[in-house]
Amino acid sequence: MKNVGQKKTRHKTAVILGAGISGLLAAEVLSKRFDQVIVVERNKLSLNRPTFRSGIPQAKQFHVLLNSGLNLLEKLFPGINLELDRLGVPLVDYTKDCILFSPLGKVPRFPSNLLIRPTERPVLDFLILQRVLKNSKVKILDSLHCRKLNFKSNKIESVEGKKGDELIVIKGDFFLDTMGRNSFLEKRFKSEGIIESKNIQTIDPYLGYSTQKFLKPKGYNPDWSAIEIASRPPENPRASGLWDIGNGQWMVALIGVSKCYPPRRQEDFLNYAKKLESSLIYEELKKATPIGPLNHFRGAKNRWIHYEKVKRLPSNLLSIGDSVCTFNPTYGQGMSLVIKEINLLNSRVSKLSKIEDKELSNLSKYMRKKIPKLIAPAWFLASCEDFNWPMTAGKRSNLSLKISHYFMDKLAPIAPYSKELVETFLSVANLVKSPMALAHPIIIKQFITFKLLGAPKNNETF
Ligand SMILES: Cc1cc2nc3c(=O)[nH]c(=O)nc-3n(C[C@H](O)[C@H](O)[C@H](O)COP(=O)(O)OP(=O)(O)OC[C@H]3O[C@@H](n4cnc5c(N)ncnc54)[C@H](O)[C@@H]3O)c2cc1C
Structure with missing residues (x-):
């Protein structure tokens, strides 16, 4: 058995499970305050050229990086x-x-x-990996499949995984779950009754x-x-x-x-x-x-684990990216949302005066509370689209979502005559503007005019 991450008393280690886009970006951000960041990845990572790997099967599909994600990525890695x-x-x-x-x-x-x-997704992942590899505080342990968490009271003390036949135990002070849509933590927390079915929202458009x-x-x-x-x-x-x-x-x-x-x-x-x-x-x-x-x-469905409502979570654990929420990918929002979450983590981490237990517990709580606010606009759009199809399985969960969907349906017919609506809608889809921007007075005025007078006489689009 090999021990990794053991530290001098005041030496602080963050352990990140998964080296997808969430894990690598989080490593960069956490390295600003932690003495050491260890990233654990089950796949072998290619250090010399972009390659596809089985841990990210969706990487073979077309990916677009939206405007919001692109701008924030450049902020994090100038020159990318x-x-x-x-x-x-x-x-x-x-x-x-x-x-x-x-x-x-x-x-x-x-x-x-x-x-x-x-x-091409491997190209983007490769550029990000190259940046993180230059960070001397970050250590990546690849080909290491993580399967177990070890607890001490309400905290995670270490994670365990196997590299070949060797058992490796990684100790740390703060743990990040960035294992994506099939994170084993979800299964474990469900089996222990920590995550209940009421904490998970699913909308499946059979896509x-x-x-x-x-x-x-x-x-x-x-x-x-x-x-x-x-x-x-x-x-x-x-x-x-x-x-x-x-x-x-x-x-x-x-x-x-x-x-x-x-x-x-x-x-x-x-x-x-x-x-x-x-x-x-x-x-x-x-x-x-x-x-x-x-x-x-x-099998790409909308699935949201509401960690903000889950009680009894370890105080030094935070989940980010697809391990919290996945979407119908038609709008291409997944990576941009990840980058928004990382941006929030970045600003919070840079404000930490200390990284003792209390501060780390507060960091997790803060992030769990704020992440849903970032997810909500993307969830709104993806679910709006999916509920247009009678076969879609799932519930429109609350009244405000029902009203918003109704409003979107009613607005759609004026799109060919309203540049403002198209631009605002696409800005919402790019996670640049909030869906509330669709209720702009100009758009509302155009909507009322259309309702009262119909399409422009010559039927001319903008
Ligand atoms: C068909 C499809 C198309 C998409 N198109 C777009 C698009 O156009 N634009 C966009 O922004 N998003 C798109 N997405 C979404 C995007 O792919 C995800 O949002 C993004 O990859 C999430 O990153 P992540 O790091 O959270 O998770 P992942 O990318 O899933 O990374 C998880 C990592 O954790 C590792 N891991 C898992 N379990 C373990 C373990 N036990 N031990 C060690 N390591 C482990 C995995 O090997 C992997 O490296 C699409 C998704 C799909 C399904």
Whole structure:
């Protein structure tokens, strides 16, 4: 047995379980106040180049880093945008460079500040890992599957895991669960009655994803970087996004809800694309050549563990990222929400005067209380979308959510005539503005005018 993380009396160690985006960013932030940060990861990490690993299966699917996440990531790691540029990852103006089809048709294009990055997920993870590896206070223990927590009164004292045949025990003062959607802590706390079923909210739209890369036609430089086609409830549950990911490649995700799963076989890809609400992606793909395998993913639902309501949690434990909440990924909010949570942790940690037991317990309590406020807007949007489908399983949990969903449904028809609504909606979707911004006086005025007078006489969109 090997012991890690044992310390001199005043030496403080943070132990992070999981080296996904949450774990690595948290390591960077906690290293500002802790003497040592140990990150435990079950997979072997590739230190030289971006590679896919089994611990993050969704990484084979198309990922976009939204505006809010991108800006905060740059704040945390200045210059990371330049590195993304160097690797050829496009920077896209969401409203100008993308052809967007809402359920009501094509959305007019206009310039905005909603800059986003379509990325191959391993590339982003690799850049973040490179930054963290430069941090001398952070030690990463990979190929170490963590399976057990050891307690002393209401605190975690150590975690245990196996590396090959060797049992490794890691002691620490503060523990972070960043093990993602399948964190073993949830199972353990459930079996002990600490997490009760009333603490977990689930909305399942029965969603599937299939992602395929294509070589775009040689010399083809259209005036767009992406095409997004939304589903149209309740008739057409198919949606898609085609994104230029740089280096002459497109990454295309086919998405289906209500069990209208996209194909697992490459030869069926175009057929599914043909049934989208617009034929544009299908037409473009006919000119392109598929490269690499088709990757399929099922089971991405909205799931929120309300840790803020769970009693008897260890005082020195905090859960962050997908281990707390996952979303229907159609809006691409997961990583940006993680980065927002880390940003909050950063500002709180930098204010800590001491890192003794009491301060660490207060830090966990503070974060558990505040994280739901960050999650709520993303949850609102994802659930709004999902409840448009009769097959979706789950409950609209409270009255304010029901009213908000009703309001969103009523607002939708004015979108083709209101640039303000489209810009605000997309800012909400990018987690830049709160959903309350949709109740802006200009939008309300446009809504009332539309209700009283109908669409503009010439039916002209903005
Ligand atoms: C189909 C799909 C598409 C998505 N698209 C987008 C998108 O476009 N934009 C976006 O922002 N988000 C997207 N997401 C969400 C995004 O992938 C997640 O929000 C994000 O990866 C969460 O990061 P995390 O670090 O919390 O968890 P994870 O990325 O799941 O990382 C968890 C880590 O913990 C490790 N681990 C787990 N258990 C143990 C253990 N016992 N011991 C040691 N290590 C362990 C794992 O190996 C892994 O490295 C998508 C998700 C899906 C499913």
